[in-house]
Amino acid sequence: MASYLASHENIFMSFPKEPHHFVYEDMPNKSNYVSREKYLNLFLQAQEHHSIIAEASVWYLYSGHAIEKISNFDPQAKIIVMLRRPDEMVYSMHSQAVVTLQEDVLDFEGAWQLSSEVRHQYAKHCKEPKLLRYKEIAKYGKQLTKLQNHFPKEQIHVVFYDEFRNNTKHEYNMVLKFLGLPPDNKTHFPRVNPNTQLRNKSIAAFLRKPPKFLMSANTKFKNLLGIKQLGLSRRLTSLNQKEVQRAALTEEMRIEIINNYQDDITTLAKITEKDLSGWLR
Numbered sequence: 001m002a003s004y005l006a007s008h009e010n011i012f013m014s015f016p017k018e019p020h021h022f023v024y025e026d027m028p029n030k031s032n033y034v035s036r037e038k039y040l041n042l043f044l045q046a047q048e049h050h051s052i053i054a055e056a057s058v059w060y061l062y063s064g065h066a067i068e069k070i071s072n073f074d075p076q077a078k079i080i081v082m083l084r085r086p087d088e089m090v091y092s093m094h095s096q097a098v099v100t101l102q103e104d105v106l107d108f109e110g111a112w113q114l115s116s117e118v119r120h121q122y123a124k125h126c127k128e129p130k131l132l133r134y135k136e137i138a139k140y141g142k143q144l145t146k147l148q149n150h151f152p153k154e155q156i157h158v159v160f161y162d163e164f165r166n167n168t169k170h171e172y173n174m175v176l177k178f179l180g181l182p183p184d185n186k187t188h189f190p191r192v193n194p195n196t197q198l199r200n201k202s203i204a205a206f207l208r209k210p211p212k213f214l215m216s217a218n219t220k221f222k223n224l225l226g227i228k229q230l231g232l233s234r235r236l237t238s239l240n241q242k243e244v245q246r247a248a249l250t251e252e253m254r255i256e257i258i259n260n261y262q263d264d265i266t267t268l269a270k271i272t273e274k275d276l277s278g279w280l281r
Helices: 002-006 036-043 066-073 086-099 108-114 140-148 161-166 168-178 201-208 212-225 232-239 251-272
Strands: 011-013 052-054 079-083 156-160 196-198 241-243
Touching (some): 002 011, 002 168, 079 140, 079 161, 108 251, 140 156, 156 168
Parallel strands (some): 011 052, 079 156
Antiparallel strands (some): 196 241
């Protein structure tokens, strides 16, 4: 959704799209933009025709403090929330954590069981262990309740992922309407961010934390060329990943996940006035 919105002529989307500035209190290691000045600099290139200035940090809803801080920063902010059924969300999150080297328990069922225990050791490159709490991260009912305590309902727009996937154009236009923008006749919605797998873990680790002399050379090149990003690391990271089909969850595992989130799904259904019985099957 962030990718599609960024192409609208009246929307300025930050780069990176997920600065996660407002998680600085409870998940400070998740953000490279803890400084308010550094965060605001991401939006300096917005022009007069950009009536909407946006970013797309996905962990604000889960954070214990981000929503309150956003409210204090801008009480008129409009919040877009996209929700994916919990069994699919946590399974997808585990795959992403493995690819980004945040998670070293490669078997999802093993990682799921560990998420309810006190883990004394995490992956070397894990920045924020809180994001590996697979039994907590998809409690949307709890999270949306907190959101509604800080923002009126008319400033919140909830999108359900299945509806977005099945009727992307309609859901995209509904978001534009929520933002007070006219439809832009967009008809092409290419797939973004498919499931991937690492080709080589050692290369991924190298790119995650390259030697200081390379970082220094990178900075010099950027200064010499007068640009902010070379994009080399991002391209190499992409080349080191291959698109793969994620194996299906076992029926037993899916049932266990649904049972874990059952009460919260019921809460979410009441809040959104949405029939979520399909999420319980």
